[in-house]
Amino acid sequence: xxYSNIRYTEKVKHFTQxxxxxxxxLLVWEALSRLGVIQPIILPPPSQIALVFYDLxxxxxxxxHIGISVxxxxxxxxxxxxxxxxxxxxxxxxxxxxxxxxxxIQVIKPIPPIAWIPLAILWFGIGEQSxxxxxxxxxxxxxxxxxxxxxxxxxxxxxxxxxxxxxSKSRFILEVVIPGAFPSIMTGLRVGLMVAWMCVxxxxxxxxxxxxxxxxxxxxxxxxxxxxxxxxxxIGIIGKLMDSIISWIEKKVITWKPVFIGV
Amino acid sequence: xxxxxxxRPKLLIENLSKSYWVNNDELKALQDINLTILxxxxxxxxxxxxxxKSTLLKIIAGLExxxxxxxxxxxxxxSGPGLDRGMVFQEHRLLPWLTVEKNITFGIKDKKSKVTxxxxxxxxxxxxxxxxxxxxxxxxxxxxxQRVSIARALVNQPELxxxxxxxxxxxxxxxxxxxxxxxxxxxxxxxxMILVTHDIDEAIFLGDRVVVMSSRPGTIRKIIPIDLLRxxxxxxxxxxxxxxxxxxxxxxxxxxxxxxxI
Ligand SMILES: Nc1ncnc2c1ncn2[C@@H]1O[C@H](COP(=O)(O)OP(=O)(O)O)[C@@H](O)[C@H]1O
Ligand SMILES: [Mg+2]
Numbered sequence: 001x002x003y004s005n006i007r008y009t010e011k012v013k014h015f016t017q018x019x020x021x022x023x024x025x026l027l028v029w030e031a032l033s034r035l036g037v038i039q040p041i042i043l044p045p046p047s048q049i050a051l052v053f054y055d056l057x058x059x060x061x062x063x064x065h066i067g068i069s070v071x072x073x074x075x076x077x078x079x080x081x082x083x084x085x086x087x088x089x090x091x092x093x094x095x096x097x098x099x100x101x102x103x104x105i106q107v108i109k110p111i112p113p114i115a116w117i118p119l120a121i122l123w124f125g126i127g128e129q130s131x132x133x134x135x136x137x138x139x140x141x142x143x144x145x146x147x148x149x150x151x152x153x154x155x156x157x158x159x160x161x162x163x164x165x166x167x168s169k170s171r172f173i174l175e176v177v178i179p180g181a182f183p184s185i186m187t188g189l190r191v192g193l194m195v196a197w198m199c200v201x202x203x204x205x206x207x208x209x210x211x212x213x214x215x216x217x218x219x220x221x222x223x224x225x226x227x228x229x230x231x232x233x234x235i236g237i238i239g240k241l242m243d244s245i246i247s248w249i250e251k252k253v254i255t256w257k258p259v260f261i262g263v
Numbered sequence: 264x265x266x267x268x269x270x271r272p273k274l275l276i277e278n279l280s281k282s283y284w285v286n287n288d289e290l291k292a293l294q295d296i297n298l299t300i301l302x303x304x305x306x307x308x309x310x311x312x313x314x315x316k317s318t319l320l321k322i323i324a325g326l327e328x329x330x331x332x333x334x335x336x337x338x339x340x341x342s343g344p345g346l347d348r349g350m351v352f353q354e355h356r357l358l359p360w361l362t363v364e365k366n367i368t369f370g371i372k373d374k375k376s377k378v379t380x381x382x383x384x385x386x387x388x389x390x391x392x393x394x395x396x397x398x399x400x401x402x403x404x405x406x407x408x409q410r411v412s413i414a415r416a417l418v419n420q421p422e423l424x425x426x427x428x429x430x431x432x433x434x435x436x437x438x439x440x441x442x443x444x445x446x447x448x449x450x451x452x453x454x455x456m457i458l459v460t461h462d463i464d465e466a467i468f469l470g471d472r473v474v475v476m477s478s479r480p481g482t483i484r485k486i487i488p489i490d491l492l493r494x495x496x497x498x499x500x501x502x503x504x505x506x507x508x509x510x511x512x513x514x515x516x517x518x519x520x521x522x523x524x525i
Contacts, residue, residue, distance in 0.1 A: 161356045164324055164344045165370030165419070175369065179360040256360040256399045 044226040049233070052226045061215075066234060068210040069200050072128070073242075076135025076203075077196040081189060084140050088147025088188075092181070093173065098148070105144065113138040114202040121206060131203035131211075138199035139192035146188025150181025186250045190243055197239040212238075272335075273423060273455045274300040274323065279332035281318055291480030292318040296332070298474065298483065300457065305449055307470030308459045309509065315481025316459040320425045323457070324350050336423065346370075349416030353428040355408035357400040357415075363387070364396040367415045386414040389448060406437040410444070417452065426458040430465065442468055446493060463509050467502060468495050475512045484512055 026046045032038045033045035040048065056062035091097045113134045124130035154177050162172045178185075204213030212231050219227035251259075279296040282289050292315040300306050310316050321327040322334060325344035334341045336348070357366045367383050387393045390410035400408055409429060416424055426445075430438040442465055449456055460466050466473045470489055477484045487509065491501055 157352070157354065157356050158358060160326055161352075161358075163326060164348070164350050165415075166344060166346055167370065175361070176358065179358070182360075254360075257401050 041225070044229065048226050049229050053230045053233070056227070056230060062230070062234065065210055065212045065215045065231075066238065068214075069204070069212040069235075070238065072131050072135055072203065072211065073193075073196045073200055075128075076132045076199070077139045077193055079132070080136045080139035080143055080192055080196070084143025084188065084192065085147055085185065088144040088185075089151060089178075091144070092148040092151025093177070105141070109141045109145070113199045114205075117202070117206060126207040130206050131208065134203035134206070135196045135199045138202075139196040142191035142195055143185075143188040146184050146191070147181065150184025150188075151177055153184065154180050182254065183250075186246065190246050193242055193246065194239060197235055197242075200235065271302050272299045273302045273304070273337065274298075274457075275333065275335040276300075276323075277333040279319075279322070279330060279334060281315070281322060281327065281330040293322075293330070294480035294482050296481075296483055298486075300455060303453050303455055305456045305458070305469055305471045306474060307466035307472070308457065308474040308476060309461060309463055309466045310459075310476030310481070311461060311478055311513070314476045314478035316476060317427050318481070320350070320427050320457065320459055323423070324348055324425055346419045347421055348423045348425060349419060349421035350425040350427065351409070351412050351416050351429045353431045355400065355405075355412040357408055357411055359400050362397050362399055363392065363403070363411050366400070366411055367418055370415060371418055382418060386418045389417065389451070390414045390444065404437075405433050406441060409433065409441065413445070413448070417448070417454070420452075420454075422455060424454045424456045426456065426460075428460055429458070431461070438462075438465070443494070445469065463506055464497055467491075467505050467509070468497060473505075473509065475509060477512075 029038070029043075030046050033040060033043070038045070053062070087101075091101050116134060116137055117130075120130040120133050124133055158176050158180070162176050167175070200211065201213035201216060204211040205217060208214040208217075212234050216228050216231035219225075219231065276296055276298040279293055280291070281293040282291050284290070296319065298306075308316055308319070318327065322330055323336075323341065325341050325348065328342075336345075357363075358369060361369060364383060364387070367386060371383075384393065384396070387396060390413055392407060392410055392414070395403065395407065395411075400411070403411065413429075429445075430441050433441060445456075445458075446469060448454075458466075458469055467489055473487045473489060474483055475485045475487065476482065487505065489495075489505060491499075491505075495502060
């Protein structure tokens with residue numbers, strides 16, 4: 001009995017730690033709004049945002065926008081992940097490919113995806129493709145760069161072991177290089193997915209008629225700051241959920257080391 | 264069958280020199296090494312840090328190229344790694360993402376190896392770790408991890424097993440136990456073994472001969488045959504006399520330490 005009690009109080013503590021600060025922030029925000037310190041035109045109170053959120057959910061329009069954006073993010077991120085992983089592995093494993101591609105990657109990487117919008121429209125028109133392209137551009141570089149990095153950090157000591165044991169090249173890549181690079185690859189995927197969401201608003205600047213980014217831009221024109229906030233919070237929540245999925249997969253795969261849980 | 268098989272040289276090193284180039288300066292890691300190691304022999308090499316012990320082992324293992332001189336394994340010049348040689352390093356170097364069992368099979372899945380998976384459990388037994396087949400390296404103590412690393416090196420049944428300061432990071436008690444186990448394995452498997460160490464007691468306890476190296480440039484200073492019966496008693500008169508002689512190779516009278524314990 002005592003044991004399960006301790007478990008229970010631990011759980012309550014963790015729950016409080018996890019949501020407490022956010023809840024406090026919302027309370028203070030709400031209180032300041034009601035006291036008139038924060039003007040609702042500048043920043044609507046949480047209660048108003050919640051109401052709008054509920055309305056948009058109920059009439060189905062929010063879900064429709066979410067569906068459109070999630071699809072775009074998954075497409076752009078999916079292409080970025082596949083291309084980033086394969087190219088990153090090739091470049092990570094081959095000195096020649098690395099020398100050939102380094103300059104191109106380094107020069108294109110700092111260009112913000114939003115700067116690509118004019119070209120994206122010229123190349124792909126104003127349909128889905130150009131939006132997916134912008135999201136792809138954002139997600140691609142974190143994935144490829146972390147993949148190359150992870151492979152380059154292959155432990156030289158393990159390379160010697162593999163050479164001594166005359167392990168074949170394919171098994172060397174599959175059993176030494178990729179598992180060693182795995183944490184770095186997962187970091188690349190998580191950052192890539194995050195940037196993909198950051199690019200959604202930019203992508204939906206291109207003649208969109210749906211999507212959470214469109215919802216925000218549309219509401220901006222109508223000065224509906226509560227709808228803007230609903231859109232922002234929606235992106236935040238979905239981004240967080242998707243990140244949780246990746247980190248859950250990572251935890252399931254990496255069973256070979258104890259996890260650092262803080263000092 | 265050749266009766267001379269057991270005394271035929273397993274490894275022949277003649278006039279071996281190896282230099283590294285660091286910032287255009289030549290660093291003579293090894294100079295004029297001559298050493299013949301017989302089939303089934305246990306040779307211990309002692310020397311201070313930086314005298315080229317690891318370099319010598321890496322050349323024998325086939326990991327280092329670009330040396331001068333001759334290194335023959337059997338009758339063949341060493342030109343790269345091979346399953347006829349196994350190596351155990353100071354760190355266990357197990358793959359963190361593979362279980363103990365998979366780490367041992369890591370080197371035997373390719374066609375080049377003639378070993379089957381059933382020998383894996385025999386080798387786990389041999390190093391006393393039968394219950395740990397499914398453990399990950401992070402769950403093992405330093406001594407256990409080093410046993411797995413020995414099993415991994417043995418499972419291909421190499422003719423020559425190289426140890427590079429294998430017990431250097433273990434505590435004193437575990438170290439002594441591991442030395443005994445290596446002797447047991449050597450007697451059971453009849454593998455030719457070369458063990459590099461900076462621990463003089465370890466060298467005398469294990470070796471048929473102790474090769475004393477000196478540094479800058481790395482050369483062989485002396486080769487001392489150890490004609491003591493095994494298991495050797497570290498506190499016996501003969502053992503201490505040999506220990507004393509080897510210490511004299513490292514320290515001149517004036518700087519000789521009062522106590523031989525390091
Ligand atoms: N890859 C390398 N490049 C340059 N110098 C090296 C390299 N490997 C070893 N050395 C140098 O060669 C000498 C012998 O090294 P090593 O064989 O590791 O010595 P030991 O194992 O006896 O401590 C040292 O001075 C070391 O700095
Ligand atoms: Mg060394």
